[in-house]
Amino acid sequence: MTERSLASHTHELNRLQRLRILLVEDDEGDAFLVRELLSEADAPFELTVASTLREAQQQLAGIECVLLDLGLPDAEGIDGLRKLLAVADNAAVCVLTGRSDEHLGVQAVAEGAQDYLVKGQVDGVLLTRALRYAVERKRADEAGRRLREVELRQAESARLERGLLPKPLMQTDQVTVETFYRSGRALGLLGGDFFDVVQIGEDRLHVIVGDVCGHGVDEAALGVELRVAWRALVLAGVPEEQVLSALEQVLMSERRAREVFATVAAVTIDLPGNRATVRLAGHPPPVLLAGGHAAPVRARTGIVLGVRPTPTPATELEFTGHDWSLLMYTDGLIEGHTGVGEERLDVDGLCKLLDEPAARRVPLPDLPPWLVARADQDNGGPLTDDVAMLLISRGSGR
Incomplete structure (x- = not known):
């Protein structure tokens, strides 16, 4: 494979693997940081930002992963996560927590989120990997759910x-x-x-x-x-x-x-x-x-x-x-x-x-x-x- 064809193949692979991410974050500084971390890791992504839960609910079409801040103007803590999960359909959900409320991340996973990340403790590579793993975990969960539904129907x-x-x-x-x-x-x-x-x-x-x-x-x-x-x-x-x-x-x-x-x-x-x-x-x-x-x-x-x-x-x-x-x-x-x-x-x-x-x-x-x-x-x-x-x-x- 020539250098040009290899580059073309890599570009096509990245295009096919491009993640569509919705960041729900009301702090402009934190939103800027997330974008910079993804760019730093040279991750193929399409990032959409919503500053409220209401705005996020209107932008879920085609989204593969939602990165959710648990402190929003119209939804606080686990209650906001529950409202998002109710409408997220097949999108994976990762939550963002601060160092002082990391326990909320554990609770979020128990409620149905695929993963949680602590602000200030992730770099671009870790963030990209966590988002991709969350998407794959969601797909595996959905496949398992459909299998259980089939088994229940058969029974x-x-x-x-x-x-x-x-x-x-x-x-x-x-x-x-x-x-x-x-x-x-x-x-x-x-x-x-x-x-x-x-x-x-x-x-x-x-x-x-x-x-x-x-x-x-x-x-x-x-x-x-x-x-x-x-x-x-x-x-x-x-x-x-x-x-x-x-x-x-x-x-x-x-x-x-x-x-x-x-x-x-x-x-x-x-x-x-x-x-x-x-x-x-x-x-x-x-x-x-x-x-x-x-x-x-x-x-x-x-x-x-x-x-x-x-x-x-x-x-x-x-x-x-x-x-x-x-x-x-x-x-x-x-x-x-x-x-x-x-x-x-x-x-x-x-x-x-x-x-x-x-x-x-x-x-x-x-x-x-x-x-x-x-x-x-x-x-x-x-x-x-x-x-x-x-x-x-x-x-x-x-």
């Missing part, structure tokens, strides 16, 4: 998953149940979709799929409450026609706002009779796969839970033969685009996917993830909403 998601996505409570071998859930949110956090399967006695299988409007943790927690309440109601032997009304009462008492509602598809399967009762509260209908064809269940649909308490109508479904599958799902599966203009997949598009020869070759346990993969492909990318599915099959399932 929270795991707890919610146990509540939203339980293992089917069933003993029969007359039918099989495949479950599927995929979050549509960042970091894999669950939304308000839920499902459950409970067998009562030897002949009745109760199944539910639901979706609480919204995609936050509050909606997921409410989904857990509704799922647990539904299982308790079913196990307690509450008459089928009263279960969703009772579930709606739970929703209305536990929701965080009046506008929160839930859609539900509930099915009770009479195993010996080979028939089912379907109740839809604003939810997409199940899809029946039988005789080599997929078709939506033509069931009456009631209004969503949580708007106006109204009994959910029941529709009787007679299965033909003992080879069938019933696919229950949340609307996240059918709201993606098909690749044709703004057209959505919807229920008819889902049935067309299931009727494709490729779908018929997919083993039943793999059918839910296959459907999502195909929906992602047609959508031009991952579906944005949560997707929950239950596939209940008897015999060969098709």
Whole structure:
């Protein structure tokens, strides 16, 4: 490397490493001294000076490190530091103390400052090094904080998953149940979709799929409450026609706002009779796969839970033969685009996917993830909403 290119490289490195510093100091002499110390160390910096805390709060944009005097006209001691930290965002903070109040520097670090410096006891090199270390320490602290947040979210998601996505409570071998859930949110956090399967006695299988409007943790927690309440109601032997009304009462008492509602598809399967009762509260209908064809269940649909308490109508479904599958799902599966203009997949598009020869070759346990993969492909990318599915099959399932 030539002398000229070395100089150019050094200049570029200094430019990239240039620190943007905000000095909050009301004493012009001390402010001049700080500037001289930085210049003496030949430190690449952009120094902005504010004489009050109010002025400093207006100049924080783009600042990497704040050098704060603890004695200001509008903020004294630790109180001033606390006010600055509240608005400093990602900027590192170093405090300046006098020799007689060095103990304040220790307290400042305990309050959240990255470091403290005693006036008159630093030279240019030490000052520059302290500021750079403070910036790196702040970045490390922020990285650690984000890591902890991710870990907390993952732990929270795991707890919610146990509540939203339980293992089917069933003993029969007359039918099989495949479950599927995929979050549509960042970091894999669950939304308000839920499902459950409970067998009562030897002949009745109760199944539910639901979706609480919204995609936050509050909606997921409410989904857990509704799922647990539904299982308790079913196990307690509450008459089928009263279960969703009772579930709606739970929703209305536990929701965080009046506008929160839930859609539900509930099915009770009479195993010996080979028939089912379907109740839809604003939810997409199940899809029946039988005789080599997929078709939506033509069931009456009631209004969503949580708007106006109204009994959910029941529709009787007679299965033909003992080879069938019933696919229950949340609307996240059918709201993606098909690749044709703004057209959505919807229920008819889902049935067309299931009727494709490729779908018929997919083993039943793999059918839910296959459907999502195909929906992602047609959508031009991952579906944005949560997707929950239950596939209940008897015999060969098709």
